Amino acid sequence: MGVLTAYFRAPGTEAVRRVLERTEGGSPLGGRQPAFDGVESKGLDPSVVLGQLIxxxxxxPWDVHLVAETTVWPTGPAPGPESPGGEDDPWATGPWVTEIDAATRDALAEVREADIPAVAATWAQAEELYGAAAEDVQPVVEELVGLAGRAREAGDRLYCWACL
Structure with missing residues (x-):
């Protein structure tokens, strides 16, 4: 079972929550008219894989703390260790949405177009990318750099939607 991820930009957490409530947690990039500008991906979690890109x-060197994120969905307190979880527990089943820190957005936005091939070549060496070639990951780098640039220009934040 893989993790589906989507990175998108939005003006704030309340806008994200309104869309997620309306779509019952569905991808904000799904449907004929996506709710937000974004990039769909698979298995590109913020802490590890996006952290490797940063x-x-x-x-x-990569460190788990390179990308800071704050959970914005599901709402409400996370269950305690005694909580049974289960299929009705959104904290156990997802989807989950996190807000990505501004420093990560800005690091992506500041990548010059001429530097993208070198960044992709370095990122492709990450163990989590399973030996992908630079030309395989370069389009993703280009999309994320573009998304982050548009987010910064608009004063938006970056978010990551993830679902099993």
Whole structure:
């Protein structure tokens, strides 16, 4: 079972929650008219895989704390360790949406077009990308860089929607 992810930009958490309530947690990029500008991906989680991209951009070793994120969906308190979870527990079943920190958005937005091939080549070496070639991941880098640039220009935040 893979994790579906979508990165999108929005003006704020309340706008994201309104869309998720209306779509019952469905992807904000789904349907004929997506609710937000974004990029669909598979398995591109913020902490590890996106973190590997940020490490490649900043030319630093990857660390789980490179990308800071705040959960915005589901709403309400997370269940405690004694909670049984189960199929009715949105914290266990998803979907989940996190707000990505502005420093990550800005790191992506600042990548120059001429640097994208080198960033993609470095990112492709990440173990989590299973030996992908630079030309395989370069379009994703281009899309994320473009999305982050549009988000920064508009004063929007970046979000990640994830679902099993």
């Amino acid at each position: 490490a490649a951009i900043r030319q630093v």
